[in-house]
Amino acid sequence: MTESGITLYGMSLSGHAHRAEAFLNILGLPHRYVECYDQLRSDSFLALNPLGQLPVLVDGDVVVPDSNAILVYLAARYDETGQWNPGDPPTAARVQRWLSVAAGDIRFGPARARILTLWGGPESMADAQAAATRILRFMEQHLETRDWLAADRATIADIACYAYVARAPEGHVALDPYPAVRRWLERVEALPRFTAMPRTPIPQPA
Structure with missing residues (x-):
């Protein structure tokens, strides 16, 4: 299921998926959004997150499950201002x-x-x-x-x-x-x- 670029696997009704997608938009990061419903127990999805939970971010070879972990990852990797997850x-x-x-x-x-x-x-x-x-x-x-x-x-x-x-x-x-x-x-x-x-x-x- 992985590919180059950023892909976010989520569900539109999920607030957890929303926070990840909203932050991608705030940072102006192009990405592909994949709506997931019945795929959560598929072998291909469980290879990304064995817990079978959304959202999951795939950034090239990096796979990040969990919405809060995704926020931390995106801020550390793409926020050059340091605003979104301050280091002090x-x-x-x-x-x-x-x-x-x-x-x-x-x-x-x-x-x-x-x-x-x-x-x-x-x-x-x-x-x-x-x-x-x-x-x-x-x-x-x-x-x-x-x-x-x-x-x-x-x-x-x-x-x-x-x-x-x-x-x-x-x-x-x-x-x-x-x-x-x-x-x-x-x-x-x-x-x-x-x-x-x-x-x-x-x-x-x-």
Whole structure:
């Protein structure tokens, strides 16, 4: 499945894939996007990521699974400004903290509530929405006094956290109580070449 140039394997409904594609666009990197659904258990895809998970970035001979790892890789390899993943220890630590928030609190809060709304599953919707409320309240307080999550400018932390927060209403998690979060989302969406997370029709509760 590998070839020269950059290829991103993802799904358009995935916030994890979105963050990788959005950052490729921000950096102005030409790439091929491959929409994957049924291929995740194929031998050719498992050769790229034995865990069978999206997204996966292929850059020539380099294969990078995991959306946050892709952000780190792209920033290290292609961001000559050093803006997106700063190297000074305090800022680097703050960026890493928010990457962990994206992989943890946001995944198990607004992301899970969205998954349960759109596709169902055995997990508790009440627990997911409660987790979403906790992390959104935390982000609201954090963003009341700053424009960006980890630095005085946008970093990969903002890209990592954006998609599932922006689409929290698709999990019946309202953003109305969080004006600072909504202003932050608008700032992210105003970044040059940024592509917003596609909206998905929301199934209404029975």
